[in-house]
Amino acid sequence: MAGKSQDKVQQEASIQKNQVLEDFRWAVTSRHASLMGRKEVFMGKAKFGIFGDGKELAQVAMARAFQKGDFRAGYYRDQTFMMALGELTVQEYFAQLYAHTNVEADPASAGRLMNGHFATRFLNEDGSWKSLTSQYNAAADVSPTAAQMPKLLGLAFASKLFRNNKGLKDLSDFSVNGNEVAWGTIGNASTSEGMFFESMNAAGVLQIPMVVAVWDDGFGISVPQEFHTTKGSISEALIGLQRTDTENGFEILRVKGWDYEGLMQAFASAGQLARESHVPVLLHVEEMTQPQGHSTSGSHERYKSKERLQWENDWDCILKFKEYIISSGFATADHLDEIEGEVKGEVKRQKDAAWLAFSGEIKVELEEVLSLIRSTAERSSRKILLLQLADDLKKTINPIRKDVVSTVRKILFLIRGEGEAIKKDLKEWYSQLQEKNFDRYNSHLYSQTEAAVSHCQVIPAQVNENSPLVDGREILQAFFDYTLEHNPRFFAFGEDVGKIGDVNQAFAGLQAKYGEWRVMDTSIRECTIIGQGIGAALRGLRPMAEIQYLDYLLYGIQMLSDDLATLTYRTKGGQKAPLIVRTRGHRLEGVWHSGSPMGMILSSLRGMIVCVPRNMTQAAGMYATLLQSDEPALVIECLNGYRLKEQMPQNIGEYTVPMGIPEVLREGSDLTVVTYGSMCRIVMDAAAELAEIGLSLEVIDVQTLLPFDTYGIIGQSIQKTNRVLFADEDVPGGGTAFMMQQILDNQNVYSYLDAAPQTLAAQAHRPAYSTDGDYFSKPSVEDVVEKVYQIMHESNPKKFPAL
Numbered sequence: 001m002a003g004k005s006q007d008k009v010q011q012e013a014s015i016q017k018n019q020v021l022e023d024f025r026w027a028v029t030s031r032h033a034s035l036m037g038r039k040e041v042f043m044g045k046a047k048f049g050i051f052g053d054g055k056e057l058a059q060v061a062m063a064r065a066f067q068k069g070d071f072r073a074g075y076y077r078d079q080t081f082m083m084a085l086g087e088l089t090v091q092e093y094f095a096q097l098y099a100h101t102n103v104e105a106d107p108a109s110a111g112r113l114m115n116g117h118f119a120t121r122f123l124n125e126d127g128s129w130k131s132l133t134s135q136y137n138a139a140a141d142v143s144p145t146a147a148q149m150p151k152l153l154g155l156a157f158a159s160k161l162f163r164n165n166k167g168l169k170d171l172s173d174f175s176v177n178g179n180e181v182a183w184g185t186i187g188n189a190s191t192s193e194g195m196f197f198e199s200m201n202a203a204g205v206l207q208i209p210m211v212v213a214v215w216d217d218g219f220g221i222s223v224p225q226e227f228h229t230t231k232g233s234i235s236e237a238l239i240g241l242q243r244t245d246t247e248n249g250f251e252i253l254r255v256k257g258w259d260y261e262g263l264m265q266a267f268a269s270a271g272q273l274a275r276e277s278h279v280p281v282l283l284h285v286e287e288m289t290q291p292q293g294h295s296t297s298g299s300h301e302r303y304k305s306k307e308r309l310q311w312e313n314d315w316d317c318i319l320k321f322k323e324y325i326i327s328s329g330f331a332t333a334d335h336l337d338e339i340e341g342e343v344k345g346e347v348k349r350q351k352d353a354a355w356l357a358f359s360g361e362i363k364v365e366l367e368e369v370l371s372l373i374r375s376t377a378e379r380s381s382r383k384i385l386l387l388q389l390a391d392d393l394k395k396t397i398n399p400i401r402k403d404v405v406s407t408v409r410k411i412l413f414l415i416r417g418e419g420e421a422i423k424k425d426l427k428e429w430y431s432q433l434q435e436k437n438f439d440r441y442n443s444h445l446y447s448q449t450e451a452a453v454s455h456c457q458v459i460p461a462q463v464n465e466n467s468p469l470v471d472g473r474e475i476l477q478a479f480f481d482y483t484l485e486h487n488p489r490f491f492a493f494g495e496d497v498g499k500i501g502d503v504n505q506a507f508a509g510l511q512a513k514y515g516e517w518r519v520m521d522t523s524i525r526e527c528t529i530i531g532q533g534i535g536a537a538l539r540g541l542r543p544m545a546e547i548q549y550l551d552y553l554l555y556g557i558q559m560l561s562d563d564l565a566t567l568t569y570r571t572k573g574g575q576k577a578p579l580i581v582r583t584r585g586h587r588l589e590g591v592w593h594s595g596s597p598m599g600m601i602l603s604s605l606r607g608m609i610v611c612v613p614r615n616m617t618q619a620a621g622m623y624a625t626l627l628q629s630d631e632p633a634l635v636i637e638c639l640n641g642y643r644l645k646e647q648m649p650q651n652i653g654e655y656t657v658p659m660g661i662p663e664v665l666r667e668g669s670d671l672t673v674v675t676y677g678s679m680c681r682i683v684m685d686a687a688a689e690l691a692e693i694g695l696s697l698e699v700i701d702v703q704t705l706l707p708f709d710t711y712g713i714i715g716q717s718i719q720k721t722n723r724v725l726f727a728d729e730d731v732p733g734g735g736t737a738f739m740m741q742q743i744l745d746n747q748n749v750y751s752y753l754d755a756a757p758q759t760l761a762a763q764a765h766r767p768a769y770s771t772d773g774d775y776f777s778k779p780s781v782e783d784v785v786e787k788v789y790q791i792m793h794e795s796n797p798k799k800f801p802a803l
């Protein structure tokens, strides 16, 4: 202090005092939001509540260290952090608790997620990027514990790329020299999840600016610490990751959740270390409490001892903060009480405003419909019943949309036999409401912007008789070469992708040509390969994450399903991560290298594009389309197609393959076979054989399973052939069942069918090893021939006698 003027010292002291009191304000604001939130649930105004009480102090400290351009990937306890950052008002907090469906009311999820799921908006309304370096960024939360970790890795990894990949230097809306820290939060019990350990190890290897704060309150719902973590402490358990003077690793810090100064220091130094030196940090925040228990689902008195409950009271971080403020002379107890009184009033005011806005919208609809029902009743023969239903609806306490809509639907059913003039007003009103409700609850499964795949320009591949025949993998290699040269945001990574250019060499030589920041190797960690891609894509990059074989997608599918596929939907267009996942499958050898688990994929990845190119020419065109778009995708190349010969298109890198448009590979008149991927060749071979006995097959390659045949090409074919077979290599009831459902439900082909629609799939078990194993497990040419013949036999046994 010796060199400082008295004024300067005083100024600094007052800044500190202001800061401390501001932090106090945020802590108690958040606490009262938690206390009132729980009451709202118990009063029946919200369905479920999970709150951040007991975790406030650490979060005001984290908010102080968090800078513009930084990213958070955390979990449901982080309300204080979001509030202190200015990214969550109390009113918005309650809007989410009530499930208010307006983006303006709940910018994180538009009422789609239960409370405590935080997010900031990365995108403008048209889907274009905001300047992420000019704002605080919170990646949209998901509920599965620890699922925030893999994308956290990617968010931090992107800083590393921005710092080291010179081609990204101009992207100043996304990064300033890779100075952005990715801050993660996780509960102590959730650190037991595999993805936590996988992410931590990967961050230590990658040396990225990732700070992971563990909020440790000694429990995971009712289960105490000794069931969760070796040695009862995650920072002890991870000591082997700690950096030394000679080896890279993690910085590990420990701090108490009630120690304001300790927390401020720990978060500041963690942030600085990560930001400047890209050293990852584990910040273990111990001795946190949970004053109201885990959630509104139960009370913690059931499983915490009296001593523990007493300890939680005595070591409540806000109580300790008050003691600290008073003993440091920043404020008197009376002053703090005064602040708290003010805060409580303000929290209540914003809570009430949130309720008024939420319930007000519904009330408007309710009033409208009541008056419509009454006027309908006057004209209807069911007058008394309708008035009774209106009366019941009016009496509903805290009415919701379901009450309104179900009453209207009941009435429309009741008066179905009455004249149009009687029903018209109510029907019209309901149809408009349906549109609004679709937007509220069902929109944004896929991109609704100009960059959706459906808007991408179609440029046909140019091939002529002089186009050279090459191995399929060379077509991909030429495509990736072109893309690496022309698209600086594009990079590819995965197991064996870097040095050898992937196990089938589609990237061969490209790391040498474009460098290790464009084409890179990773360890064997599918879950975090996906997370790495999601995080990087959230930051404006165009990653291609490779999963070596489709069979190993299972390790990564949780992240794809829970995080990537739901992202646009759960933020109602507020965030996007146009990650391309490249993999290969369908056919090679044995149980774990020839899988085709399409049913699994189709059920769990709604929200993603799923491409099944039959060869590498189609694959390259699909990648080109996807790179123009803002949608996430999975592309499954044919594992047995890399050495097959194809003609190299002249406009490689530029031509595109449209999504959702099947291609008719062979025209025919007797029966349509709908298939994709490696099965295309088998079905084409079968078609050639059947042609010899005069049977004419129309063969259709669906090309993409999601979206599926947007223009009804398959239906048109069935109108011509009147018979259809859906064939693939998945288990029975998987991909073929999906295709059949799409056609039967959406293309109204029933009346055109002369024979029952059928499926041909693999055996229900995984495929056995070797050529014979494949033959007896997966559909063969003979299987297709016999199946088609059987359908024809049933139609005309005379012409096609039984085999």
Ligand SMILES: Cc1ncc(C[n+]2csc(CCOP(=O)(O)OP(=O)(O)O)c2C)c(N)n1
Pocket: 077, 143, 144, 145, 186, 187, 188, 189, 190, 191, 215, 217, 219, 220, 221, 294
């Ligand atoms: C994968 C998964 N399993 C189970 C749950 C149900 N669940 C929600 S929170 C929770 C306990 C988490 O405890 P902890 O990580 O210590 O965080 P805390 O709630 O104590 O802050 C559990 C089991 C879940 N959300 N996700």
